[in-house]
Amino acid sequence: MARMIRFHQHGGPEVLRIEDIEVPRPAQGEIRIRVKALGLNRAEALLRAGSYIETATFPSGLGLEAAGVVELVGAGVAGFAPGDAVSVVPPLSMVRWPAHGELATFPAELVVKHPPSLSWEAAAAVWMQYLTAYGALIDIAKLTKADYVVVTAASSSVGLAAIQIANMVGATPIAVTRTSAKKQALLELGAAHVIASAEEDLAGRLKEIAGQEGVRVVLDPIGGPIFEPLTAAMSRGGILIEYGGLSPEPTPFPLFAVLSKTLTLRGYLVHEIVSDPARLEAAKTFILDGLRSGALQPVIAKTFPFDQIVEAHRFLESNEQLGKIVVTV
Structure with missing residues (x-):
């Protein structure tokens, strides 16, 4: 069992719930991550409110960004092992692959070993x-x-x-x-x-x-x-x-x-970048080079603990932030 952030109806931040969910083992080509930090995006607020390009299926998870430690590797996955520090490229569907929970599972091609100099908070604020x-x-x-x-x-x-x-x-x-x-x-x-x-x-x-x-x-x-x-x-x-x-x-x-x-x-x-393997690899190279050189440095507006996910969404919708809102797990 793991704590996951879900919602059972559209609405404001107050519809978010933290629930204990049984998380299945990763399928072939997937990686399960023990999450350390989550990045918040406007897209999650739009999905929660019912005005996003993707439609929620209730009860729905959400979330596009996470950083943490590889816990389990599915069949057919090479180059990753339990214990690796990784962060996640936003999936095409956050309903299918929700990031916001203590555990999250993603296709291996969306999992990246980020520079070790990044904190969990910074790593969760990179890819989107x-x-x-x-x-x-x-x-x-x-x-x-x-x-x-x-x-x-x-x-x-x-x-x-x-x-x-x-x-x-x-x-x-x-x-x-x-x-x-x-x-x-x-x-x-x-x-x-x-x-x-x-x-x-x-x-x-x-x-x-x-x-x-x-x-x-x-x-x-x-x-x-x-x-x-x-x-x-x-x-x-x-x-x-x-x-x-x-x-x-x-x-x-x-x-x-x-x-x-x-x-x-x-x-x-x-x-359109995430769904094109060649364009995605070029993007990863550019961004990782920028992170290593220091030219790219994620700006964290505010950090919230996992239990304060409702407050984090309220701050997101206040438009007061300068940079990324991050939730630690």
Whole structure:
């Protein structure tokens, strides 16, 4: 038996329960992990609330990220042994492979031996944020040192990962956040420029920073009215990568900016990296190299004990955090 986080109906954080569950042995090609720390993501809150791209089957587990020690190895798995310190690449389905519990089982190809210098908390905060940012900026946009890149929702874990990756390749990251409250922290965490979108003219400030050439790459999880000032400041042939839909307002299609500048507006899910073995291996290499060199350093906003999972979800939905929320087991 192991304690697992589950929910029996959609709702707020209060629907989460810690339950004792019998965990089956890993099947062929799978690895069971004794979990030490969990990373929280917006996706888990959306699944719990009933508004995620995946549908929960009740009672449902949840969770996309974990770090811990290999406990059991299924048949056909090579390269791992009990006792190995590992972390987990987010699976395609967190209903099928839920991470949030004392024990978690995953396909072996999603289990990674991370650098031993990482704490359990840091290791649990690696893969969702860096894979998401890597897939958008490096795999798709081919970001270079000549580029300006706009990162909206910049204080999120993916936003901070994008800033670090931009700096890793020599690009210029422009962080966009709602107010100036987090401006100094974002500058200290690597943003070359910070724009408070509720307090400043976003398009004007972007044009001031990037000049006549404009911004080639935009990474956005928000959508809504922000599309118009963002595309107004983009360069000819630029690409806007959308990986979320946080705005409750309609998202306009900026037709004339798209036509006149031949822009690409591209929807993106991290699943397209995870489901492609070659792209996933390239991503793992890039991220592990960055972790070893120190260019990539997970930022932990706050840590909660396992028994406080409801409080952790409430903090996640407060939008007060700067970086990743982690739960220790």
